[in-house]
Amino acid sequence: MNMKTDIILCGVGGQGILSIATVIGEAAMNENLYIKQAEVHGMSQRGGDVQSNLRISSQPIASDLIPKGGADVIISMEPMEALRYLPYLHADGWIITSSVPFVNIPNYPAIEDINKALDALPHVIRIDIEQLAKDAGVPRSANIILLGAAQRALGIDYEKLEAAIRRVFGRKGEAVVEANIKALAVGRAAQ
Amino acid sequence: MKKLLLGDEAIALGAIHAGLSGVYAYPGTPSTEITEFIQGDSLARERKLHSRWCTNEKTAMEAALGMSFMGKRALVCMKHVGLNVCADPFVNSGMTGVNGGVVVLVADDPSMHSSQDEQDSRFYGKFAMLPTFEPSSQQEAYDMMATAFEYSEQQCLPVLMRVTTRMAHSRAVVEVKEQAREENVLNYNAVAANWVLLPANARRRNNQVTAQQKQLEDDAAASPYNSLVIPKSPMSSKYPLGIIASGIAYNYVMESLSSLNRGGAREGVSLPLLKISQYPLPKKLVRQMLEQCERVLIVEEGQPFIEDQVRGVFESTNILGRLTGELPRTGELTPDSVSEALKSLSHESFASAESDSSVPPAISGGADGASLVVPRPPALCQGCGHRDVYTALNQVLAEFDNPRVFGDIGCYTLGFLPPYKAIHSCVDMGASITMAKGAADAGQWPAVAIIGDSTFTHSGMTGLLDAVNENADITVIISDNLTTAMTGGQDSAGTNKFEAICLGLGVDPAHVRVVVPLPKNMPEITQIIRDEINYHGVSVIIPRRECIQTFKRHAKNKVKSEEVKSDK
Numbered sequence: 001m002n003m004k005t006d007i008i009l010c011g012v013g014g015q016g017i018l019s020i021a022t023v024i025g026e027a028a029m030n031e032n033l034y035i036k037q038a039e040v041h042g043m044s045q046r047g048g049d050v051q052s053n054l055r056i057s058s059q060p061i062a063s064d065l066i067p068k069g070g071a072d073v074i075i076s077m078e079p080m081e082a083l084r085y086l087p088y089l090h091a092d093g094w095i096i097t098s099s100v101p102f103v104n105i106p107n108y109p110a111i112e113d114i115n116k117a118l119d120a121l122p123h124v125i126r127i128d129i130e131q132l133a134k135d136a137g138v139p140r141s142a143n144i145i146l147l148g149a150a151q152r153a154l155g156i157d158y159e160k161l162e163a164a165i166r167r168v169f170g171r172k173g174e175a176v177v178e179a180n181i182k183a184l185a186v187g188r189a190a191q
Numbered sequence: 192m193k194k195l196l197l198g199d200e201a202i203a204l205g206a207i208h209a210g211l212s213g214v215y216a217y218p219g220t221p222s223t224e225i226t227e228f229i230q231g232d233s234l235a236r237e238r239k240l241h242s243r244w245c246t247n248e249k250t251a252m253e254a255a256l257g258m259s260f261m262g263k264r265a266l267v268c269m270k271h272v273g274l275n276v277c278a279d280p281f282v283n284s285g286m287t288g289v290n291g292g293v294v295v296l297v298a299d300d301p302s303m304h305s306s307q308d309e310q311d312s313r314f315y316g317k318f319a320m321l322p323t324f325e326p327s328s329q330q331e332a333y334d335m336m337a338t339a340f341e342y343s344e345q346q347c348l349p350v351l352m353r354v355t356t357r358m359a360h361s362r363a364v365v366e367v368k369e370q371a372r373e374e375n376v377l378n379y380n381a382v383a384a385n386w387v388l389l390p391a392n393a394r395r396r397n398n399q400v401t402a403q404q405k406q407l408e409d410d411a412a413a414s415p416y417n418s419l420v421i422p423k424s425p426m427s428s429k430y431p432l433g434i435i436a437s438g439i440a441y442n443y444v445m446e447s448l449s450s451l452n453r454g455g456a457r458e459g460v461s462l463p464l465l466k467i468s469q470y471p472l473p474k475k476l477v478r479q480m481l482e483q484c485e486r487v488l489i490v491e492e493g494q495p496f497i498e499d500q501v502r503g504v505f506e507s508t509n510i511l512g513r514l515t516g517e518l519p520r521t522g523e524l525t526p527d528s529v530s531e532a533l534k535s536l537s538h539e540s541f542a543s544a545e546s547d548s549s550v551p552p553a554i555s556g557g558a559d560g561a562s563l564v565v566p567r568p569p570a571l572c573q574g575c576g577h578r579d580v581y582t583a584l585n586q587v588l589a590e591f592d593n594p595r596v597f598g599d600i601g602c603y604t605l606g607f608l609p610p611y612k613a614i615h616s617c618v619d620m621g622a623s624i625t626m627a628k629g630a631a632d633a634g635q636w637p638a639v640a641i642i643g644d645s646t647f648t649h650s651g652m653t654g655l656l657d658a659v660n661e662n663a664d665i666t667v668i669i670s671d672n673l674t675t676a677m678t679g680g681q682d683s684a685g686t687n688k689f690e691a692i693c694l695g696l697g698v699d700p701a702h703v704r705v706v707v708p709l710p711k712n713m714p715e716i717t718q719i720i721r722d723e724i725n726y727h728g729v730s731v732i733i734p735r736r737e738c739i740q741t742f743k744r745h746a747k748n749k750v751k752s753e754e755v756k757s758d759k
């Protein structure tokens with residue numbers, strides 16, 4: 001079956017977008033899909049905006065970067081950061097974003113304006129992953145809740161993401177694996 | 192075996208599998224992960240491959256030459272500006288040649304994501320007359336390491352391998368070997384007359400290496416990494432357009448061609464295409480291309496290295512690229528900039544090209560949202576000791592009429608930004624101390640240098656010696672966070688040695704002052720800074736507190752190891 005999904009993962013340096021990418025990459029790798037994932041390392045990791053272009057496809061992928069208007073999904077750990085990449089989002093594309101602003105700049109826009117802009121778009125899931133993570137007793141797995149909420153938009157079977165989590169976090173012990181699987185389920189329910 | 196690897200990791204694993212005996216490097220974005228991968232690799236540990244960080248790129252390059260001298264294979268890694276630091280041994284390594292293979296891996300940073308300039312290292316390869324490789328994919332990066340080491344030994348020359356940020360920091364699935372080649376055995380077969388670069392020897396070697404260039408170019412023309420594809424054409428005349436693409440730019444071309452095809456441009460991928468990943472530039476292939484095409488678009492990441500060579504001094508109207516405005520003159524390429532160039536040229540070249548359905552429809556109603564977004568620049572971490580240093584420094588300097596602060600390369604360069612706005616210069620590794628001295632020589636007072644611990648040992652010590660020898664009226668702050676922080680917390684060469692280094696260089700012991708940068712110590716710190724500025728000679732203040740990032744990591748590891756203990 002032919003498939004191709006272009007994903008932009010974004011947030012603020014240190015929010016854990018790369019572990020979301022690692023789980024998706026692991027699931028894709030297990031399906032023998034082609035993967036390209038451009039990451040940002042270095043200076044901007046110090047509290048600046050960060051993003052990763054993740055492309056998975058059944059056919060070989062040429063460019064490491066996603067062209068404008070080409071992204072199927074934006075997964076964002078922060079609501080304003082989700083808007084930063086709108087020029088890259090396809091007309092039918094999805095945004096899955098945390099609703100919690102990360103304010104480390106003096107001129108952060110009004111959150112009501114950001115919410116209004118997000119709600120004006122056709123396919124948006126906006127959730128308070130931090131509250132959900134606390135309520136579920138998995139405070140350190142908020143990013144995996146976001147991944148769970150993106151499952152349908154990504155077009156990856158839930159069980160495959162779950163298996164990928166087991167493989168990725170296996171080294172860190174059963175407690176970490178279980179916390180992340182719980183987070184994934186919480187995210188799925190929020191879709 | 193398939194592995195999902197960063198470009199940097201593919202290079203590292205390729206080198207280990209090619210029988211590497213040592214990597215020599217100083218951390219620098221985007222090259223750092225190569226050495227880090229080798230440090231963590233189980234086979235590299237089992238073989239005890241050298242992988243400790245070096246003090247700077249020059250010591251790295253020279254140590255690699257020493258390993259090669261003894262017959263073993265060595266890898267040197269750095270970012271592009273690091274090649275300036277080791278330019279002396281790098282260029283001379285072409286004159287000495289090598290015994291064991293040497294690959295010099297340089298990661299360029301076009302668009303300057305974490306750098307001071309966007310110099311293109313391929314010019315250095317040509318300058319030093321060395322074969323240069325430029326992979327276009329992570330797979331090629333892995334495969335090329337084995338080829339490069341073999342070729343280095345075959346030609347008795349180091350090989351320069353150039354990658355750019357998007358190759359270094361992008362992951363892809365790579366097919367890797369199950370078995371690693373054995374290391375070379377210790378074998379002193381160096382010809383001393385080649386390695387002793389007295390003028391008489393160097394002249395002879397210069398003639399040899401110059402004569403070798405034709406062979407290198409013939410090899411590049413025949414290289415499996417270079418390919419010229421000229422489709423069978425229904426046309427008897429020349430093709431209206433051909434493309435020469437190198438390194439990662441080749442990927443953007445392939446992406447654009449396939450989207451043009453989807454969009455209905457009839458000629459699509461049937462353009463003649465020359466891919467270049469091995470230099471010297473194979474002129475034979477370029478000539479074939481030019482003979483068959485009316486116009487040629489040259490797409491390369493970085494500066495117009497190929498384009499300049501192909502154009503020469505003739506004002507040709509049929510060679511297009513960054514110099515003629517089809518592609519942006521500076522900054523890194525994107526699939527969008529390449530696709531725009533290709534689209535407009537193919538519309539001109541092929542009247543039949545359909546209207547533009549190749550552009551995906553961007554989301555509508557997004558304009559309002561996008562206009563809300565404001566920049567989010569990087570900043571010093573909360574709890575970082577550099578913050579306390581700048582707070583104290585600004586407080587004291589407010590008491591003086593015309594203070595100047597010379598900064599350096601590292602996290603603390605962010606002190607330029609609000610709220611601190613504390614530094615007035617940042618040029619290259621080590622320039623804080625020497626520029627402060629030059630400014631003091633010119634009559635500036637107070638002249639303050641601020642430099643990190645790792646940058647100080649990299650390139651600051653020699654400048655401090657200059658200052659001591661003339662008793663320059665400067666105040667040097669070595670902001671010591673016990674690590675190379677900006678690149679992610681690698682070991683810092685001078686940890687625990689800074690007082691001894693400063694005293695050894697001749698700084699008066701009464702003016703080597705150590706403080707702990709914490710808000711509660713502010714009265715003490717500000718008094719020391721004030722006193723040392725008022726002392727008319729060289730003084731060194733060392734605020735020392737561990738980087739908050741490595742501190743958190745160490746604390747986490749400690750908790751983990753205690754958990755493991757209590758489990759037992």
